[in-house]
Amino acid sequence: MLIKIGELAKRTGATVETIRYYEKEGLLPEPSRSDGNYRLYNEAHIERLQFILHCRTLDMALEEVRVLLQYWNEPDKDCGDVDALLDEHIYAVEVRIKKLMQLKQHLTFLRQKCVSSAPAVSCGILNALADNSCHK
Numbered sequence: 384m385l386i387k388i389g390e391l392a393k394r395t396g397a398t399v400e401t402i403r404y405y406e407k408e409g410l411l412p413e414p415s416r417s418d419g420n421y422r423l424y425n426e427a428h429i430e431r432l433q434f435i436l437h438c439r440t441l442d443m444a445l446e447e448v449r450v451l452l453q454y455w456n457e458p459d460k461d462c463g464d465v466d467a468l469l470d471e472h473i474y475a476v477e478v479r480i481k482k483l484m485q486l487k488q489h490l491t492f493l494r495q496k497c498v499s500s501a502p503a504v505s506c507g508i509l510n511a512l513a514d515n516s517c518h519k
Contacts, residue, residue, distance in 0.1 A: 385415070385423040395432050402432065408445060410435055410452060443472060 392399050405411040411432055414422040434455060438448045447468055454465050496507030503509060510516075 385417075385425055387417075388414075388422045388424065391424045391428060391432065394429060395436060397432060397436055405432070405435060410445065410448060441472075442476070447472060 386394070388399050388402055391397070391402060402411065406413055411428065414424045414428060417423050431452070434452070435448055438451060443451070450468055451465065454460055454462055493508055493511055496511045497509075498507075
């Protein structure tokens with residue numbers, strides 16, 4: 384069964400632009416071409432694209448996806464490096480969560496600077512942003 388790029392996009396939820404980008408990046412193998420020069424994709428393309436898209440929903444970088452695809456392509460290879468990659472990704476997520484929690488604290492503090500409507504000149508939020516007191 385061969386399908387065109389629009390059908391691949393529909394089946395996977397990816398955009399045509401995303402599919403072309405993954406091809407350009409070498410994550411998705413180049414498809415065969417029809418007599419009319421249309422890209423023709425097979426079941427392996429669908430499975431691989433779904434794998435890539437799932438990795439991306441987990442916020443994995445393209446380089447991480449590339450590494451995971453290498454292991455997916457070599458099912459007999461030891462997956463210790465996959466474990467390490469995921470551990471690093473989890474750590475990076477934890478760091479981002481901490482930074483986001485700090486950001487939330489700053490925003491909450493900033494929001495408390497202004498509790499009612501007032502002229503902009505006396506707005507606690509604007510003044511705290513101007514004098515950087517929201518980061519203290």
